[in-house]
Amino acid sequence: MQGLEKAGFSSGNSILVLGGAGGVGSLVVQLAKQVYGASKVAATASTGKLELLKSLGVDLAIDYTKENFEELPEKFDVVYDAVGQGDKAVKAVKEGGSVWS
Numbered sequence: 374m375q376g377l378e379k380a381g382f383s384s385g386n387s388i389l390v391l392g393g394a395g396g397v398g399s400l401v402v403q404l405a406k407q408v409y410g411a412s413k414v415a416a417t418a419s420t421g422k423l424e425l426l427k428s429l430g431v432d433l434a435i436d437y438t439k440e441n442f443e444e445l446p447e448k449f450d451v452v453y454d455a456v457g458q459g460d461k462a463v464k465a466v467k468e469g470g471s472v473w474s
């Protein structure tokens with residue numbers, strides 16, 4: 374929650390959570406969706422955890438074993454990096470948005 378606050382995340386913003394199926398990421402996904410009222414929540418995980426992401430409220434579940442999230446045309450207001458991929462994370466954020474890691 375502190376990360377979301379420091380990133381300036383607010384209602385109506387979109388977010389990409391790197392490592393959305395982990396201990397940190399799964400909480401960030403749920404906070405963003407259910408407490409902050411995110412407009413869209415995307416998250417990365419491996420193939421076997423995509424259904425878990427969806428059950429947590431993720432709108433766009435990205436399989437990091439098959440897709441490079443930083444190459445997607447869609448950009449996000451906030452990228453929350455719970456994996457340690459800062460170099461790639463900056464490529465997925467909108468102009469004026471922020472990355473938290």
Ligand SMILES: NC(=O)c1ccc[n+]([C@@H]2O[C@H](COP(=O)([O-])OP(=O)(O)OC[C@H]3O[C@@H](n4cnc5c(N)ncnc54)[C@H](OP(=O)(O)O)[C@@H]3O)[C@@H](O)[C@H]2O)c1
Nearest residue numbers: 391392393394395396397398417418419420422437455456
């Ligand atoms: N837990 C805490 O209280 C806490 C507090 C402060 C900081 N941290 C830090 O936050 C980070 C995450 O901790 P955690 O407790 O959430 O770890 P965790 O529960 O072990 O989760 C790590 C997640 O990262 C995913 N992952 C691995 N490589 C990935 C990749 N390339 N792209 C996307 N996802 C990937 C794994 O998914 P797959 O199994 O699908 O690969 C797994 O779900 C660590 O650096 C930790 O030191 C944790």
